[in-house]
Amino acid sequence: MSLLTIDGVWKHFHGHSVLRGIDLEVRPHEVVSLIGASGSGKSTLLRCVNLLETVDDGTITLDGQEITDPRVKVDDVRKRLGIVFQAFNLFPHMTVLDNVTLAPRQVHRLAKGEAEEQAHELLARFGLADKARAYPDRLSGGQQQRVAIIRALAMRPRLMLLDEVTSSLDPELVVEVLQVIRELKESGMTMILTTHEMGICREISDTVCFLDGGVLLEKGPPEKVFTDPENARTRKFLRSVF
Numbered sequence: 001m002s003l004l005t006i007d008g009v010w011k012h013f014h015g016h017s018v019l020r021g022i023d024l025e026v027r028p029h030e031v032v033s034l035i036g037a038s039g040s041g042k043s044t045l046l047r048c049v050n051l052l053e054t055v056d057d058g059t060i061t062l063d064g065q066e067i068t069d070p071r072v073k074v075d076d077v078r079k080r081l082g083i084v085f086q087a088f089n090l091f092p093h094m095t096v097l098d099n100v101t102l103a104p105r106q107v108h109r110l111a112k113g114e115a116e117e118q119a120h121e122l123l124a125r126f127g128l129a130d131k132a133r134a135y136p137d138r139l140s141g142g143q144q145q146r147v148a149i150i151r152a153l154a155m156r157p158r159l160m161l162l163d164e165v166t167s168s169l170d171p172e173l174v175v176e177v178l179q180v181i182r183e184l185k186e187s188g189m190t191m192i193l194t195t196h197e198m199g200i201c202r203e204i205s206d207t208v209c210f211l212d213g214g215v216l217l218e219k220g221p222p223e224k225v226f227t228d229p230e231n232a233r234t235r236k237f238l239r240s241v242f
């Protein structure tokens, strides 16, 4: 059974269709990458999954529950999803430890000690054990983004949504964030990510989806999409990014 099913999703902004009937299934442990030119609708699709946008037509089902049903509580859905954006969005006035423990304590009602124990474990796992007491402005961009990912993981999400998480990093810092994504994949985390890093996309994706003007034009395993795309527009896009 699929973990997430996107079925015929449409989204319009000011009469302009940004998503045009998107169908996508994500199986447990699957890593799905969304690629496509800027403005093709990748971020909007992730935002619809996280209920940051309402869909205009179609449905999204998570773990068998239709989350686009207006009666569904948004917070109950967001508890099950981790989302990380291009900008790090850490709380600047809180230490790394407090950033990571805040949501588990408030949302999952974890006791302070338990939340901190879990946070220390995650920080150690991702090479940030010595940064627990640091404030975000003392960390490099790569470290901040790793903390943002850890903060999302601390909620033990069913699904991680990663939107261009390496785009605002200097090239030498991209590597350390990609390493985190690799490790998440190895640990079996289900993920949907958007990226301009075609190398990592090819390496870690089980499925690559090419979006063009809000249409999911092509979907398949990376070996197929990258080497033998069916659609001329996919070929053109890939030529422009390689």
Ligand code: ADP
Pocket (backbone or CB within 6 Å): 013, 014, 018, 036, 037, 038, 039, 040, 041, 042, 043, 044, 045
């Ligand atoms: P991508 O992530 O692939 O670059 P986006 O999903 O951010 O694309 O954007 C798709 C289109 O939707 C763009 O034309 C963008 O300008 C438009 N768009 C996104 N969010 C909004 C919004 N809140 N209001 C109006 N237009 C939006």
Ligand code: MG
Pocket (backbone or CB within 6 Å): 042, 043, 044, 163, 164, 194
């Ligand atoms: Mg985007």
